[in-house]
Amino acid sequence: MSLLSHLYRGSLLSEESLLQARERYLPMQLAQSPRAAFAQWTERVALQPELVSARELAGLTEAELAALEVEFTRTPFRRRTDALRHAIPAGTLLCAVGALALLLHVNSFALPGDPRVSVIEASGATSLLGGLMLICLGVLAAFNMISLDASHGRVGLYVGVLNEQHPWLYKTRLALRDGAAEEYRQRVLRERGPLRGVDYLLMREIALAHESLELTKTARSVAQQVQRPDSKPDPVAEPRLITISPIGEELPPQRLDGRPVQVTAVRAIASVGSEVNQPEANSRHSPSSKRIAS
Numbered sequence: 432m433s434l435l436s437h438l439y440r441g442s443l444l445s446e447e448s449l450l451q452a453r454e455r456y457l458p459m460q461l462a463q464s465p466r467a468a469f470a471q472w473t474e475r476v477a478l479q480p481e482l483v484s485a486r487e488l489a490g491l492t493e494a495e496l497a498a499l500e501v502e503f504t505r506t507p508f509r510r511r512t513d514a515l516r517h518a519i520p521a522g523t524l525l526c527a528v529g530a531l532a533l534l535l536h537v538n539s540f541a542l543p544g545d546p547r548v549s550v551i552e553a554s555g556a557t558s559l560l561g562g563l564m565l566i567c568l569g570v571l572a573a574f575n576m577i578s579l580d581a582s583h584g585r586v587g588l589y590v591g592v593l594n595e596q597h598p599w600l601y602k603t604r605l606a607l608r609d610g611a612a613e614e615y616r617q618r619v620l621r622e623r624g625p626l627r628g629v630d631y632l633l634m635r636e637i638a639l640a641h642e643s644l645e646l647t648k649t650a651r652s653v654a655q656q657v658q659r660p661d662s663k664p665d666p667v668a669e670p671r672l673i674t675i676s677p678i679g680e681e682l683p684p685q686r687l688d689g690r691p692v693q694v695t696a697v698r699a700i701a702s703v704g705s706e707v708n709q710p711e712a713n714s715r716h717s718p719s720s721k722r723i724a725s
Contacts, residue, residue, distance in 0.1 A: 455479055465498040466506075469586065472499065473509065476589070477582035485632040488589050493624035496590050500627075503587035509580050515572040522565030529559030589628045603631045609638040 450457070457478060462468035476484045488496070532555025591597050603626065606612050612634035619630055 450478060455483070465502040468495075469499055469502040469506075469583075470512075472586050473579055473582045476586050477578045481632065482636060485589065485629040489627075489629040489633055496624075496627060499586070499590040500592065503583075503590065507584075507587065509576075509583035511576065513572065513576070515569055518565045518569030518572065522562040522567075522569060525558045525562030525565065527562075529555040529557070529562060531555070532558065589632070591628050593626045593628065593631065597628065599628055599631045603634065606631065606634045606638050609634075609641055611641060612637045 455478065457475060459471050459475065462471050472484075472488070475487075491499075532551050536552050536555070588597075588599070593600055593603055607616060615634055615637060616626060616630070619626060
């Protein structure tokens, strides 16, 4: 059927080649019902890459996604609406009628002096051939619908809520180990609603992007990090903000949250994480020395 349709349109290119030539641009009109919308998304997911379909579905509102989920719950398997959906049953019935007609009049071939063929025999042969043709057309059409049948189930996975029945629940939990994926989860829960299958696909892509970034590090630096007893990065000394009492007052210094801190001698800090030690004599006898918290 696909070859015949391409010949009818005057093109020998396949459907995949035609879509690649126009960068899979396939606009669709707004559907009037959830059933029509689900059918449109089924065709769109069958022709587009997974990530492209996930990005488009993730942009829908919570009401639209919920309507698609309800439609998939009502019809978990795709219902055919094409013209050849009854071709196989009709062809089987015609074959049965034709075979029965030939069997009932098979004795007429025993008369060698009468070469004429009866109307019933001709009708039976025609029915048998017509039924075989219909069965072949129905089988070809069913093979062409395999991608749509699989796409119907994928759309259901995309729009389904990530609950205890969803097969991507634990995969989503593993993807949340990435900080950016966790940030995406918080934003979706805050702005749209519960997480769905399309959100797992996007969080997975975020985590894979970060893994690809890790693969760009040099082998020597990675080997040194792996061979260290503690593979965590070295802690960096961070300055702490405290309140310093004015000159002449003996109030103990406090942090900004009001808690007292231990007082020690001052040392000049050259940069973050490094200190320049002053001579103890200057620190002990200098009148301008201050006291800060270590």
